[in-house]
Amino acid sequence: MEKYTLPKADLPKFIKEMIGKNRVYAPVENDNVTLFKEINTPSNINLDFINSKIPPKSLLFQQTETLFKFIPGTKGKIDPPDLDDKKTVIFGIRPCDAKSFAILDHAFTGDFNDPYFINHRKNTTLVGMSCTKPGINCFCTSFNDSPAQSKYLDILLTDIGDKYYVEVTNEKGKQLAKDLKKHMQPAKESDTEKKKEIEKKAIKQITRNQKTEGITEKLDKIFENPFWKEVANKCVSCGTCTYLCPTCHCFDIQDESTLTKGARVRVWDTCMNPEYTLHASKFNPRPARTNRVRNRIYHKYNYYPKNFDIIACVGCGRCIDLCPVNIDIIDVVTKAGEVKL
């Protein structure tokens, strides 16, 4: 790990340097909505944000992605896809969202590799920004993570007052830092102390806690419990929680074409929509909201840990913030743990 500091006034230069050789995505605010967008100048960035409304997973696993193009019909032809090889930097990504990529890696590799995700992932360097003011529904600490951890980032910046504390964690980070070094100074012991202090303060500000201990095993025992109906009663089956979740990775594949050209696209899909599992015969294995809400929780806290040994939740709190009926995953999981057998 290499440690530097960057004077705050030099941040624009630092970012400009990155823009020169990379496609840079950064948090941009528009109509009070902060999203990761491609930037051409540092002045567009908004760093005064808790987190982006749509998680940056949308940059690696795009909501709509063309798999390949074709000439449609019974005499059709396929154009081999061009995978986008552009070097990319996601600047300002939060440590929780960076962890989500490590979680998604499991889903998109394995027996079959997903070339689209893997390609974006390979070409993307994550330059994070520590959370010094976590939101009211942040709970990354429930997974023993910290709002200022550098673990899943290539480079992490932490605001320590008049300068940023910069941690370069790995080879990918070092590659990018090569051009950035001229703006930075090696960190002093006191800077490192300052970062630790700020991290502690940030952790302290996280007030919400999800009890996740033993949850995977507990869920094994309560699949048929009426608890799930209680939770699902108020669900309206919209896709907010899943679309805004940094670890949800389900998608639909559709052919979209005109008479002469077409594309096979994949689009985010949501297990909250009854249509998601509906067979052509009209049989639906998950016909009720209870089935679907339960599937969402189980996928994150039981199926994913069973398959990949990690809970598929990073504690970003988006699904809690934006659920129209206050289905609160902290509350649901904690209560699931308390269900009497």
Place this chain on the structure above:
Amino acid sequence: MKDNPYQPWLATIEEIREEVGGARPIKTFKIKFNDKNLQNNFSYIPGQCAMVSLLGEGECFFAISSSPTKKGFIEVSVMKLGKVTSALHECEPGDTIGVRGPYGNHFDVEGWKGKNLVFIGGGIGQAPLRSLINYVVDNRKNYGKLDIIYGARTSKDISYKQEFTELEKRKDVDVHLSIDVTEDGWDKYVGFVPNNLLELKPSPKNTIAITCGPPIMIKFVIQNLEKLGFSEDQIYTTLEMRMKCGIGKCGRCNIGNLYVCKDGPVFSHKQLKNIYGER
């Protein structure tokens, strides 16, 4: 191309056979890959599936209904139900389609050597069983007694008629066909498949039972197999779900932590008893 599991290979429909007519018709498509090398090297084991697509309409996941012992082509049997299957039913020989696969696990054709096999199929559920039956018949000496129990709503709804007739002629295979309601000229069993099974009483000794059909049929077939003394690891079924990717990524075909497309579609009853999840 191998690096991209979403990109199908182009293939040509060689022949289309109408298996069943009526409101829910079934057709079998004989398919050859356009790339000769690929056609020669495409290997699969009974029970495995393929994603078949018509460019512009979409993709569907089908059991490969041909046996790998018959080289030079693959076959899928398709019931006309949704958007893609309806479009496929409009196709003609010579038309180009996309195929990717093979996907999923398969029947344990090696492990079952030396055992008696009972096949219990209903309706379109016969498609994956057909692959296995043809494979076993083509390697007849490796297996014990073979019983094929198959039922359809009416005699018109029986798929693979020609092949059943051929099989019935063989002395080393016992075929037990049934239809649900009485019909003029039908001298075989009348009634539901699970009942036919119960009356035929196949012995569980050194036997594996493989069933595929409508969910309700599978449920009662398994109950009756247990009544006949079959243990949960002697019963196998192959399942179906709505699928999009075929490779365990898109999420929708899960039963508990398993994906039917990747971890299935073949499951033992023992396995299914121990996973929870909607199916």
Place this chain on the structure above:
Amino acid sequence: MVDEKKLQDAVKKTVSRDDVKYVVGYEKGTYGFQVTPSFAYDPKDADKFIFSPLCVYNLAVFPMLEEKPPLRKDQEPDTRKIGVVVKGCDARAIVQILQEKGLNREDVVIIGIPCTGVVDPKKLQAQFPENGKNMDIKTGKDNFIITIDEKTHTIAQDKLLDEKCKHCEYPTPILYDILIGDEIKATKKEDYKEIEDLEKKSMKEKWEYWEKQFERCIRCYACRNACPLCYCKECMVDQLSPQWVRRSVNLSENTAWNLLRAFHLAGRCIGCGQCERSCPMDIPLMQLNKKIEKEIKELFDYIAGIDPEEKPLLAMFKPDDPEEFIL
């Protein structure tokens, strides 16, 4: 102020009836200013029922979300009623659904609450962005009195009031079985001021404005699913053949979706604002709904959801209907 004890007693009485399945009302949510739908299957469940200016949600959606699983041969259909706690605006949703025969009158027990106006949660959050604790809120004369950690804040009503409440003409439910408290007379009038301002924009400006909004739509369909009037068995946007709207999320398809949604609510939207509140991307959907509402009022002198006996607007015809819009 609404007497919560009275409300809870009414709910207890209702849920005790053999012909009632459950009553849906409000309870405190899990954090901050959240209030969440609450389901009483049992009289004791009613103890957590509340009513405060945070009860902005339109609960009329829940009878429409009831799943009707296929019955086994020996099963009787569950015909028990669902009790719904409604404000004036919410009651109009039920009236509209009754008009359309989406529900029968005997399917629901309506527990009406005369309402002086509720707060817009987004405005409240903007005032207290860092508050994660449960807060208490009461309606004062011209203000809202908010208590957090025993500290009291007074904020002018105008600053927090939900937009729909500013022009509410139906504070007391039009239709109810039980009314909690006394009727409140309407004092406000719909003026469509915001819509008139939008109408003044040029075509180009309008497109620019809406493209900016629709661009960020993620097509989660929270607007549709939270809406009591969006209860089609199969939404046209989910249909595959024919496919009216593609699944691709881009400006063109998003625009199609958002406009189709608004048009499918023409003469049916009762203005509760649930779609806009549910939208995670803050798209001002009510401006679309209100524009259509205004046109319909001007063209046909029709207001949705005020008379259960009337025929739905698009299902009736009068010889003197204006038809300038027919080319």
